[in-house]
Amino acid sequence: xxxxxxxxxxxxxxxxxxxxxxxxxxxxxxxxxxxxxxxxxxxxxxxxxxxxxxxxxxxxxxxxxxxxxxxxxxxxxxxxxxxxxxxxxxxxxxxxxxxxxxxxxxxxxxxxxxxxxxxxxxxxxxxxxxxxxxxxxxxxxxxxxxxxxxxxxxxxxxxxxxxxxxxxxxxxxxxxxxxxxxxxxxxxxxxxxxxxxxxxxxxxxxxxxxxxxxxxxxxxxxxxxxxxxxxxxxxxxxxxxxxxxxxxxxxxxxxxxxxxxxxxxxxxxxxxxxxxxxxxxxxxxxxxxxxxxxxxxxxxxxxxxxxxxxxxxxxxxxxxxxxxxxxxxxxxxxxxxxxxxxxxxxxxxxxxxxxxxxxxxxxxxxxxxxxxxxxxxxxxxxxxxxxxxxxxxxxxxxxxxxxxxxxxxxxxxxxxxxxxxxxxxxxxxxxxxxxxxxxxxxxxxxxxxxxxxxxxxxxxxxxxxxxxxxxxxxxxxxxxxxxxxxxxxxxxxxxxxxxxxxxxxxxxxxxxxxxxxxxxxxxxxxxxxxxxxxxxxxxxxxxxxxxxxxxxxxxxxxxxxxxxxxxxxxxxxxxxxxxxxxxxxxxxxxxxxxxxxxxxxxxxxx
Amino acid sequence: xxxxxxxxxxxxxxxxxxxxxxxxxxxxxxxxxxxxxxxxxxxxxxxxxxxxxxxxxxxxxxxxxxxxxxxxxxxxxxxxxxxxxxxxxxxxxxxxxxxxxxxxxxxxxxxxxxxxxxxxxxxxxxxxxxxxxxxxxxxxxxxxxxxxxxxxxxxxxxxxxxxxxxxxxxxxxxxxxxxxxxxxxxxxxxxxxxxxxxxxxxxxxxxxxxxxxxxxxxxxxxxxxxxxxxxxxxxxxxxxxxxxxxxxxxxxxxxxxxxxxxxxxxxxxxxxxxxxxxxxxxxxxxxxxxxxxxx
Numbered sequence: 001x002x003x004x005x006x007x008x009x010x011x012x013x014x015x016x017x018x019x020x021x022x023x024x025x026x027x028x029x030x031x032x033x034x035x036x037x038x039x040x041x042x043x044x045x046x047x048x049x050x051x052x053x054x055x056x057x058x059x060x061x062x063x064x065x066x067x068x069x070x071x072x073x074x075x076x077x078x079x080x081x082x083x084x085x086x087x088x089x090x091x092x093x094x095x096x097x098x099x100x101x102x103x104x105x106x107x108x109x110x111x112x113x114x115x116x117x118x119x120x121x122x123x124x125x126x127x128x129x130x131x132x133x134x135x136x137x138x139x140x141x142x143x144x145x146x147x148x149x150x151x152x153x154x155x156x157x158x159x160x161x162x163x164x165x166x167x168x169x170x171x172x173x174x175x176x177x178x179x180x181x182x183x184x185x186x187x188x189x190x191x192x193x194x195x196x197x198x199x200x201x202x203x204x205x206x207x208x209x210x211x212x213x214x215x216x217x218x219x220x221x222x223x224x225x226x227x228x229x230x231x232x233x234x235x236x237x238x239x240x241x242x243x244x245x246x247x248x249x250x251x252x253x254x255x256x257x258x259x260x261x262x263x264x265x266x267x268x269x270x271x272x273x274x275x276x277x278x279x280x281x282x283x284x285x286x287x288x289x290x291x292x293x294x295x296x297x298x299x300x301x302x303x304x305x306x307x308x309x310x311x312x313x314x315x316x317x318x319x320x321x322x323x324x325x326x327x328x329x330x331x332x333x334x335x336x337x338x339x340x341x342x343x344x345x346x347x348x349x350x351x352x353x354x355x356x357x358x359x360x361x362x363x364x365x366x367x368x369x370x371x372x373x374x375x376x377x378x379x380x381x382x383x384x385x386x387x388x389x390x391x392x393x394x395x396x397x398x399x400x401x402x403x404x405x406x407x408x409x410x411x412x413x414x415x416x417x418x419x420x421x422x423x424x425x426x427x428x429x430x431x432x433x434x435x436x437x438x439x440x441x442x443x444x445x446x447x448x449x450x451x452x453x454x455x456x457x458x459x460x461x462x463x464x465x466x467x468x469x470x471x472x473x474x475x476x477x478x479x480x481x482x483x484x485x486x487x488x489x490x491x492x493x494x495x496x497x498x499x500x501x502x503x504x505x506x507x508x509x510x511x512x513x514x515x516x517x518x519x520x521x522x523x524x525x526x527x528x529x530x531x532x533x534x535x536x537x538x539x540x541x542x543x544x545x546x547x548x549x550x551x552x553x554x555x556x557x558x559x560x561x562x563x564x565x566x567x568x569x570x571x572x573x574x575x576x577x578x579x580x581x582x583x584x585x586x587x588x589x590x591x592x593x594x595x596x597x598x599x600x601x602x603x604x605x606x
Numbered sequence: 607x608x609x610x611x612x613x614x615x616x617x618x619x620x621x622x623x624x625x626x627x628x629x630x631x632x633x634x635x636x637x638x639x640x641x642x643x644x645x646x647x648x649x650x651x652x653x654x655x656x657x658x659x660x661x662x663x664x665x666x667x668x669x670x671x672x673x674x675x676x677x678x679x680x681x682x683x684x685x686x687x688x689x690x691x692x693x694x695x696x697x698x699x700x701x702x703x704x705x706x707x708x709x710x711x712x713x714x715x716x717x718x719x720x721x722x723x724x725x726x727x728x729x730x731x732x733x734x735x736x737x738x739x740x741x742x743x744x745x746x747x748x749x750x751x752x753x754x755x756x757x758x759x760x761x762x763x764x765x766x767x768x769x770x771x772x773x774x775x776x777x778x779x780x781x782x783x784x785x786x787x788x789x790x791x792x793x794x795x796x797x798x799x800x801x802x803x804x805x806x807x808x809x810x811x812x813x814x815x816x817x818x819x820x821x822x823x824x825x826x827x828x829x830x831x832x833x834x835x836x837x838x839x840x841x842x843x844x845x846x847x848x849x850x851x852x853x854x855x856x857x858x859x860x861x862x863x864x865x866x867x868x869x870x871x872x873x874x875x876x877x878x879x880x881x882x883x884x885x886x887x888x889x890x891x892x893x894x895x896x897x898x899x900x901x
Contacts, residue, residue, distance in 0.1 A: 287863050307864035382671055382686050441842035443856045451686045454667040463665060468847045472756075 033276040034594040036575060039289050039299040043231050043282035046215035049200030050133050053142035055494065058197040059586030060234060060280065065200025065220035068100055068127065068179075069191055071583045073591055074264065075253025077400060078498050078583045080195055084122070084221075088191070095186035095535070100194075102127065102177040107241035109225045113209035119241050122201060122221050124173035129164065130201045131171060136162040143198035145516070146496070150190070152182045164204075186535035192497030197585075223273050223590045236278040244271045247591065262330055263576045263605050267593055274593035293570065300575050300594075304331075304568035309385045312570075316387050319568060327606055329570045335389060337582035338494035339396040339503075341561035342374075343519030347512075348487040350433035352520070365425035366432070367557035372418040373459035374452070374560045376411050382451065383444075387566045393550040394503050396564045398582070400538070401500040401546045410554050410561075418459040429462045436467050438477050438486040448490070482514040489518050498583060499538075500546045504530060507553055519558060526552045574602045624818060628894040638890025644883035651695055652702035661695035664688070664849055672866050682868040684857060693849045694872045700850040701832045701880060704766065708831035711770035713824040716777025717813060723778065724785025725808050735782075739775045747772055747834070751843050762846045765838055769831050777823040784816045818895040825888035829881055836877060851877045 044057035052061040062070075070083040082088060084106060090099040108119035134141040135158040149155060152170025160166065170182035183190070193199060206219035218226050224236035249268040256265070267274065283289040286305040293302035304312055314320045319333045344367050346352030351367060354360040376390040389397050392410045396402065422428075437452065439445040446468075453466045469486075471477035481489050495502045509527040511517035529545045536542040553559060569579050576593040595602050632638055655661045669683035676682070681690035723735040742750075750772060755764035788794065789812060797807050838844030839852025851873035858870035 286860070290863070305860075305863070307860045310864060378667070378687075443853070443859065446853070447684075447686055447857065450665060450688070451667055454665055454686075454688075457665065470842075470846065 034274065035277045035279060036275045036301075036577075036589065036592045036594050037279045037281060037299045038301050038589065039281045039283050039292070041282075041284055041286070041289065041303075047218045047226070047229070048139070048215040049130065049197055049202060050139045050141040050143065051215065052197035052200070055581070055585075056282075059589075060236075061197035061200050061218075062222070062585055062587045063224045063236060063278070063589055064218040064222045064226060065197070065202065066106070066122070066222050067195050067197070067199045067201070068102070069195040070587055071195060073252040073584060073588065074249070074255065074259060074578060076255075079253065080191055081251070083195075084127075084201065095188075095537075096183045098181040098183070098190060099174070100179040100181070102179060103243075104177055106221050106243060108203050108206075108221045109219055109239045109241055111206060111209075111219045113203070113206040113219055119219075119221075120203070120205075122203075123176045124179045125176070126201050126203055127179050128168075128171055128173055129204050130199070132157070132162070132164060132168070133202070133207070134198065136164075138162070143196070146193045146196070146198060150183055150185075150187050152184055186537075188535075188537045189497055189499050189501060192499065195583075196496055224278055232282055234280045234282075236280070237276065238273045242273075246271055259578060261605065262332070262578050263601065264578050264591075266576050266595075266601060267591055272590050274591075278589055278592075296572075296597075301569065301571040301577075301579060304570055306383060306385060309568075313385075313568075316385050319387060319566075325570075328573060330573060330575070330605075332569050332579065333387070334567050334569070334580070334582065335398050336494070336565045336567060337396075337398045337498065338492060339391075339394075339562040339564045340490075340492045341394070341559050341563075342488055342490040343506075343521075343559045344557075345484060345487050345489060345519055346522070346558065347484050347520040351435075351487050353522075362425045362427065364557055365421055366427055369418040369421040369427070369459055370456065371410060371557055371560050372412075372414040372421065373455050375413040375455050376563060377413065379451065380563060383448075384563070384565050387568075389564045389566065391562055391564065393554050394507065394559065394561055395500045395546060395550050396495070396503065396562065398495070398564060399498055399500045399503075401543050403547050403550065406547075406550070415455070415458045422460055427460075429460065429465075432461055432465055434465045434467060435461070435487055436469050437488060437490075438469050438471060438480055439490075440471055440474055440477055452490075481518040484513040484518070484520060495582075500550075501534065504533075504546060504549050507549075507558065521553070521556070521558045523552055523556065573597070573605055574599070624895070624897065627897075628818070628891075632890060632894035635890045635894065637886055638894070641883040641886035641890065644879065645887055648698055648880050648883070649702060652699040655696055655699035661692045661699075664692040664696040666692075672861070672864070672868075675868070681872045682866075684869055685861065690854070690868050690872050693854060694851075694876055696849045697851045697854060697873065698876065698880070700845060700848055701835065701877070704769075704835045704850075705828040705831045707766050708769045708773060709824045709828040711766070712773035712827045712831075713777055713820050715770060716774035716823065717781055717816070717820055719774065720778030720781030721785045721808050721813050721816070724782035725789055725804070725812065727782070727786050732782075735778070739778060742772055743775055748838075748841070748843070751838055755843055762848075765835065765844050769834055773827045773830060777820065777827070780819055780823065781813075781816050784819055785812055788812050788815055822888060822892045822895060825884060825891060829884045829888065832877070832881060832884075836873075 040056050040059060042056050044054060044060055045051070046057060047060055047064060049061050049065055052058045066084045068083060068085040069080045071078045072081050080088070084102055086101045086103050091097070102122070102124050104121075106122040108114070108122060110117055110119045114120055131147065133139045134144040134147065135154055137158070147154060151168070153168040154171055157166060157168045172180055174180045181190070200220060200222075203219055206217070207214050210217045216229060221239075221242070223239060223242050225239040227235045227237050229235070247267050247270055249265065254264065281292070281299050283292065283299070286307070289299070289302050290305055290308060292298040293300070309316065312322055312325050314322050319331070321329070321331050344351050349355070349359070351363055354363055380386050380388045380390055390411050391397055391402070392406050392408050393403070437449050439449050449468055453463065456466055457463055471480060480486050481491070493503060493506065505511055506516050507519065507521045507526065508517055508530045509522040512520045512522065526549050529549050533542050533545040533549075567581060569581070571577060571579060574595045574597040576595060577588060577591065580588050665688070667687045669679055669687040669689060671683070671685055671687055673679050673683040673687070679689055679691065681694060683689055684693075719735050723732045726732050751765060751768040754768040754771070758764045758767070794807060794811060797811055802811070835844050835850060836852035836855065839850045840856045842856070844850065844852055854869045854873035858867070858873070861867070861869055
């Protein structure tokens with residue numbers, strides 16, 4: 001009986017161990033496989049390109065689906081190149097018609113959605129179908145704003161009921177592999193929008209086959225296909241039907257002076273993807289992510305958490321790794337393509353527009369005083385290790401139109417000046433209006449509030465007049481912004497493409513709530529300049545218009561802005577890659593190679 | 607027989623009241639006296655905060671990031687340069703405020719509903735109150751707080767209401783049992799006989815004889831409220847606008863990874879001191895009020 005019990009326990013142990021190991025990898029045992037383990041701080045809620053509005057969704061979508069254009073892997077400043085398209089678009093002299101030839105011989109991944117389970121060839125009609133889906137309310141699209149009011153007949157198609165059988169005059173296939181787009185007015189950023197995850201090309205069969213579950217059953221023509229996906233990780237493997245294209249590093253913008261230390265030269269002339277499996281882990285807690293990263297056999301990429309900066313870096317100016325870490329990891333710092341800022345909601349008569357001109361004038365002084373009382377340098381030191389870039393206005397340093405010569409008065413902390421301004425305009429503890437500060441739960445959000453409140457207290461704002469309102473989730477507070485429920489909106493904005501137009505539209509009158517202009521700023525002069533610039537190709541005249549719009553926002557004291565964060569990314573020495581969270585985004589994983597840690601190439605990089 | 611014994615408890619063999627005997631016993635309990643001194647010291651700190659004598663600058667951000675312990679910043683500063691010592695003192699006020707409000711609220715509610723249920727034991731009133739206790743007991747505490755917090759749209763009193771809504775049950779059960787025992791005593795029967803109203807019998811004649819139980823229950827609720835506040839604030843369900851030890855520990859979750867433990871140590875040690883002292887005070891009080899304890 002005792003022997004039986006021991007045997008039973010042993011068998012049970014084997015079963016448990018077997019169960020544990022079976023979940024580890026989808027790869028066959030006993031074969032040396034190249035696995036890249038990437039990490040993100042949140043999981044995407046949908047893998048459908050029409051819902052790819054978050055950074056997290058986008059990182060996966062661009063690996064599962066193809067877009068007509070992509071940003072070159074290594075070129076900085078960023079530059080587009082054809083991907084599914086055979087060339088850059090042919091644009092008519094009036095800038096209204098774009099003709100885009102699509103590559104032949106591109107196949108979707110094999111999937112039960114197709115007859116016989118075999119992926120079929122991608123055509124121009126697939127692109128048109130995919131773009132139409134953004135104007136079909138049943139897909140709950142998140143990226144329609146990119147093309148809304150731009151393409152001839154597209155908005156009307158939506159109003160007529162989104163019937164896919166109905167043709168759209170401004171969006172059609174002039175051949176099986178030629179797309180033609182006709183615009184209502186010039187839209188120089190159109191090609192940039194065709195490189196976003198939103199523009200991923202989907203096959204109609206798969207959308208209809210999976211129905212609502214298409215969001216978790218992606219079928220694309222991208223370099224990878226999905227094997228498994230849950231709230232903790234996604235596992236992808238190379239897509240068997242993906243085209244074989246040789247990497248031309250020079251064409252991709254390789255710069256030996258700044259990029260040779262990452263070993264990316266090793267992929268020149270080879271055909272990606274180089275890895276056998278891509279595992280993307282969703283780890284919300286920074287400490288857990290860091291702990292996993294510093295083990296040798298778990299995730300191979302992580303951003304450096306703020307609380308580890310003193311331990312991992314020798315200096316922040318310039319950013320230098322501690323030699324012990326430098327031996328083990330690659331590091332790259334990158335200025336984010338976006339910024340953090342706060343906007344006053346101009347629809348609140350206590351702070352913004354008011355029927356009484358005198359009160360409106362005083363409100364202007366109040367906003368300007370609060371801007372002067374905001375200590376950007378302290379915020380940078382507390383939360384971004386002092387390496388973020390503080391800049392005036394709403395054109396961040398990452399875009400070519402950034403105005404380096406702009407006065408920095410609006411970002412200089414001046415509590416004394418703020419107090420004088422308030423006093424000169426009749427503001428005192430009794431007359432200052434109550435300010436409701438919205439935030440989400442969590443110690444960091446709370447400390448952001450406390451820091452803001454302390455600065456406002458220094459300029460004379462009574463503590464009890466700055467009221468905290470906590471929303472359960474980010475979705476809830478985003479809804480409050482859209483519904484114009486808060487007088488101050490503090491948020492971050494990530495650029496969709498490297499053009500200041502993408503941030504200037506945040507203050508364009510017609511985009512007011514529930515649109516992206518949730519500060520409800522309305523300035524006829526600004527709006528007119530935005531419309532003028534909107535049809536211009538990059539030029540000094542357009543840049544001048546951008547700068548004048550930027551100055552208007554500063555002069556009207558509409559926003560407390562801004563700071564672009566500097567991300568510090570670390571990855572294991574044997575991972576050959578140049579990660580990017582900006583415009584290349586998750587597409588960099590297509591080029592990742594994972595070498596043996598003891599390989600001479602890796603040793604040479606240490 | 608039983609009735610005579612209870613009367614003896616209330617009056618005492620030598621004419622001493624229960625309270626004077628308890629006070630004498632408590633004074634002889636050195637641990638009890640020391641713990642009371644510690645609790646009073648915390649109370650003085652809390653009172654000083656209420657009166658604005660100290661910790662008025664708890665929300666200020668005048669210091670550098672993560673300053674170490676020094677003459678200027680006794681407990682150092684946090685990530686945004688706030689003085690951890692001032693925040694710790696302010697948190698003492700929060701602990702006392704939560705503890706007192708919840709202890710008083712839960713004890714009063716427990717006394718009223720428990721004595722009512724006990725006096726009308728076996729009737730539909732008793733049934734309803736027992737059913738209510740069973741229902742509230744069956745809802746997990748954290749979920750109940752979250753539900754009340756959501757219903758009250760983030761009101762700062764959501765946590766207090768949730769605690770009172772659950773903490774009264776233990777007190778009510780004890781009081782109900784005690785009242786069932788007391789209501790059959792001769793003095794209660796006499797009150798009935800001379801036509802005293804039931805309301806007066808419960809609240810004028812019976813309930814005062816359960817005060818020794820209520821006092822001990824109040825001290826236990828006080829401690830439980832402080833501990834619960836820390837947990838709830840840590841989870842983001844507690845203090846909304848203010849400072850508490852729970853919020854300080856919540857802040858420390860990312861600070862300890864950077865090797866900065868000041869928030870964590872300050873909040874933990876201060877909370878430990880108060881909870882420990884109050885527990886010991888509560889034990890001593892229980893012993894002093896227990897007529898079976900001979901010292």
